[in-house]
Amino acid sequence: MPDFEPKIVAFVCNWCTYAGADLAGTSRTKYAPNVRIVRFPCTGRIDFMLLMKAFENGADGVIISGCHPNDCHYTSGNFHARRRWITFRSLLDFIGFDIDRITFSWVSAAEGRKWAELVDEVTNTIRAKGPFTEISTLDSSKLKQLFYDEITK
Amino acid sequence: MTKKVLSNNLSGNGINTFPMELKILTSANIPTFFNNLLQSGKVVVAPVLKKNGKVYFESVESYDQVSTDYIQTVFSAKSVVFPKVEELFSYTKKEDGSVEITNDMSNVPETVIWGLRPCDSSAFNYLTEFFLKENPDSYYKTRKERTTLISVSCAKADDACFCTSVGLNPGSTEGCDILLTAMGDFFYTEVMTEKGKALIDAKLFTDTEEKSKEEFLAKINIKFSIDEVKERIQNAYESSEWKHESMGCLSCGACAFSCPTCTCFDIQDEGTTENGKRLRCWDACGFGQFTQHASGHNPKTNQTARRRQRLLHKFKYSVENLGIVSCVGCGRCIRICPAHLNIFENILNVTKA
Amino acid sequence: MTKLQNKVAELFENGTINLMIGFKNALTNQPVPCFIENASQAELLIYTPECKNNLAVYLHKPEVKQSKKIGIFGNMATLRSIVQLTSENQFWDIEKTILTIDANDEVIVFANMEELETYVQENFPDISEEDLKLLAYLDSLTREERWNYWTEQFTACIKCYACRAVCPMCYCSQCTVECNQPQWVKVSSKTSGNMEWHTIRAMHLAGRCVNCGECGRTCPAGIPIHLLTARMNQDLFKEFGTRPGFSTKGEYALNTFKVDDKEGFIK
Numbered sequence: 222m223p224d225f226e227p228k229i230v231a232f233v234c235n236w237c238t239y240a241g242a243d244l245a246g247t248s249r250t251k252y253a254p255n256v257r258i259v260r261f262p263c264t265g266r267i268d269f270m271l272l273m274k275a276f277e278n279g280a281d282g283v284i285i286s287g288c289h290p291n292d293c294h295y296t297s298g299n300f301h302a303r304r305r306w307i308t309f310r311s312l313l314d315f316i317g318f319d320i321d322r323i324t325f326s327w328v329s330a331a332e333g334r335k336w337a338e339l340v341d342e343v344t345n346t347i348r349a350k351g352p353f354t355e356i357s358t359l360d361s362s363k364l365k366q367l368f369y370d371e372i373t374k
Numbered sequence: 375m376t377k378k379v380l381s382n383n384l385s386g387n388g389i390n391t392f393p394m395e396l397k398i399l400t401s402a403n404i405p406t407f408f409n410n411l412l413q414s415g416k417v418v419v420a421p422v423l424k425k426n427g428k429v430y431f432e433s434v435e436s437y438d439q440v441s442t443d444y445i446q447t448v449f450s451a452k453s454v455v456f457p458k459v460e461e462l463f464s465y466t467k468k469e470d471g472s473v474e475i476t477n478d479m480s481n482v483p484e485t486v487i488w489g490l491r492p493c494d495s496s497a498f499n500y501l502t503e504f505f506l507k508e509n510p511d512s513y514y515k516t517r518k519e520r521t522t523l524i525s526v527s528c529a530k531a532d533d534a535c536f537c538t539s540v541g542l543n544p545g546s547t548e549g550c551d552i553l554l555t556a557m558g559d560f561f562y563t564e565v566m567t568e569k570g571k572a573l574i575d576a577k578l579f580t581d582t583e584e585k586s587k588e589e590f591l592a593k594i595n596i597k598f599s600i601d602e603v604k605e606r607i608q609n610a611y612e613s614s615e616w617k618h619e620s621m622g623c624l625s626c627g628a629c630a631f632s633c634p635t636c637t638c639f640d641i642q643d644e645g646t647t648e649n650g651k652r653l654r655c656w657d658a659c660g661f662g663q664f665t666q667h668a669s670g671h672n673p674k675t676n677q678t679a680r681r682r683q684r685l686l687h688k689f690k691y692s693v694e695n696l697g698i699v700s701c702v703g704c705g706r707c708i709r710i711c712p713a714h715l716n717i718f719e720n721i722l723n724v725t726k727a
Numbered sequence: 728m729t730k731l732q733n734k735v736a737e738l739f740e741n742g743t744i745n746l747m748i749g750f751k752n753a754l755t756n757q758p759v760p761c762f763i764e765n766a767s768q769a770e771l772l773i774y775t776p777e778c779k780n781n782l783a784v785y786l787h788k789p790e791v792k793q794s795k796k797i798g799i800f801g802n803m804a805t806l807r808s809i810v811q812l813t814s815e816n817q818f819w820d821i822e823k824t825i826l827t828i829d830a831n832d833e834v835i836v837f838a839n840m841e842e843l844e845t846y847v848q849e850n851f852p853d854i855s856e857e858d859l860k861l862l863a864y865l866d867s868l869t870r871e872e873r874w875n876y877w878t879e880q881f882t883a884c885i886k887c888y889a890c891r892a893v894c895p896m897c898y899c900s901q902c903t904v905e906c907n908q909p910q911w912v913k914v915s916s917k918t919s920g921n922m923e924w925h926t927i928r929a930m931h932l933a934g935r936c937v938n939c940g941e942c943g944r945t946c947p948a949g950i951p952i953h954l955l956t957a958r959m960n961q962d963l964f965k966e967f968g969t970r971p972g973f974s975t976k977g978e979y980a981l982n983t984f985k986v987d988d989k990e991g992f993i994k
Binding site: 269270273277290291297300301303304305306307308309310311312314315316317318319324325326327339355356359360 | 865870871873874876877878911912918923926929930934959962963966980981985986988990992994
């Protein structure tokens with residue numbers, strides 16, 4: 222699909238990944254412009270529903286990134302986040318969601334290059350997969366309605 | 375029996391004056407009649423057996439899908455005229471700053487609901503009275519105008535059925551456009567309205583004289599006298615029995631959502647400041663937040679008060695507001711309740727002498 | 728009177744309890760939860776394999792908690808829920824007396840939580856055969872087929888919240904869906920709103936659900952939602968070795984962590 226430019230939303234922690242992305246910028250590293258960054262104080266703050274909401278609102282891919290284990294600015298936020306990600310990933314896979322559209326990573330404040338490479342990699346992967354329409358078409362798809370519910374709309 | 379007879383016309387006030395027509399439809403011709411309805415371009419909603427062994431109303435594509443050997447569906451057919459989620463309008467902000475509001479009901483299709491039970495079709499009378507009496511609801515009006523109701527009499531009933539206690543019976547013609555009663559190898563057909571008559575194909579139906587339905591109908595014991603209940607319930611508000619009768623209630627919305635006469639709804643906006651929709655969604659008086667005020671005060675502080683409200687609404691407040699008991703004895707709430715609460719058992723206990 | 732009925736009457740008579748939650752036969756001839764307030768009503772109590780409701784959910788109900796000294800009859804699901812709820816410190820304001828009937832038809836009254844914990848650990852049930860088969864079937868599908876299966880199921884949901892109502896673990900006085908500043912989970916019962924609800928429910932129960940299966944049994948639309956949490960429990964046991972309802976200590980999968988949790992999927 223030549224004209225498709227994926228929309229990637231990135232949920233990142235302020236102290237490590239956001240700083241790393243900043244470093245990529247100040248180093249004038251060139252990388253894909255498809256990412257929209259949302260800043261959090263810590264990955265432990267990232268609610269799993271935010272990922273679903275991102276996809277519902279048109280994201281084609283999502284990146285979640287934070288401090289390396291043992292380096293969390295708040296000591297253990299990323300440990301809790303990691304457990305949450307393991308659980309949520311399992312749930313999403315079970316309901317048939319394409320978990321390859323979500324990428325988790327640890328990117329520290331010094332890893333500007335890693336951030337740039339990560340975004341490039343994810344953008345290429347998502348571009349190859351194509352636009353994500355499974356969630357945005359949920360309510361209007363012609364699924365067999367158990368209820369006579371807006372069949373006309 | 376003081377149940378008010380409502381007409382099937384939309385104004386809801388007045389007696390049905392259409393002269394009833396009596397026909398015979400042979401069982402062999404039922405699939406043809408049904409498939410003709412489909413072919414005429416109408417949406418046909420009928421009971422379908424699902425994998426979990428229960429029967430639900432669904433739009434179908436052929437008579438093969440229709441389930442005939444069951445007592446009652448899990449959910450009522452009210453979703454045809456009162457959907458679980460209904461778009462009231464959509465809005466879009468235009469470039470010049472004005473807001474465009476769109477509501478297009480022209481796509482609501484002509485629909486036939488097949489296989490309603492007499493209790494269900496009677497419930498539509500209540501819905502019409504509720505939605506159209508004082509401030510006519512245009513959404514309900516449009517959908518109801520385009521819906522024809524074909525009921526089938528009940529040959530079987532279970533312990534949860536109690537239509538005979540609320541002034542109905544398994545062969546009642548209240549509220550429907552056509553009532554079919556199975557009598558061996560044919561269906562005795564009572565055509566109750568113009569709408570029903572419009573569906574009758576002279577090639578499939580033959581005239582007949584009046585027949586007795588008695589022996590083909592389920593026998594349902596009367597659990598209580600509706601007149602006695604209506605009288606005693608006037609003083610039931612303070613009864614100390616309510617607490618015990620509501621202990622099991624877990625405040626879900628299952629009874630209200632499956633009930634053919636429950637009409638409570640919530641308005642929700644979904645969208646952004648640029649565009650979105652206003653939706654009408656089902657709501658239930660059993661939910662804790664149903665009567666929560668913005669101030670934080672909740673006049674119905676506990677589940678006892680909420681359950682009492684539900685039962686009094688069915689047997690007292692509907693009578694005061696609209697002249698009819700809104701419970702039709704279909705028994706869905708009893709079958710669906712996770713805690714197995716039983717509405718007629720509760721009513722009997724709070725109206726004990 | 729049966730052994731159970733006698734025991735309960737005794738507990739009323741010596742003042743140990745002033746409310747008993749158990750099962751009785753209903754008019755429609757199936758066991759229903761019942762609430763007994765004195766010894767003379769004890770003869771209503773029954774226990775059969777059809778008594779499947781998880782009665783622990785009533786221990787959160789304000790009208791029930793008014794009684795302070797509550798007796799509760801537990802099938803295995805109820806007992807495990809009580810263990811899990813104890814680990815979450817949810818019984819600080821009531822005294823409870825827990826009864827059950829063991830495999831030899833003997834009535835057991837648990838003297839304390841340690842006894843209950845031991846009993847539960849010795850008789851800890853596996854996930855049912857039927858559910859294992861369903862899970863295996865779902866695992867055999869491709870990702871797209873699984874998505875189609877679940878989205879079709881979620882379309883049938885009417886957001887009655889019966890699943891939330893029967894779950895003993897859902898005890899929040901204000902559920903996340905009832906918060907409307909912001910309206911985090913859609914209220915409407917369209918497929919996307921339903922998916923949001925079931926996802927959030929499964930995640931909030933992950934590591935806490937005791938697999939009683941009540942949510943799936945109670946769902947009026949026939950959706951096997953208990954499979955979502957059952958799968959969560961299976962995976963969390965594999966990853967972290969935790970089992971809800973097993974211990975009264977306050978640790979479960981998502982409120983703790985290990986520094987060396989495996990993380991193969993993180994770049």
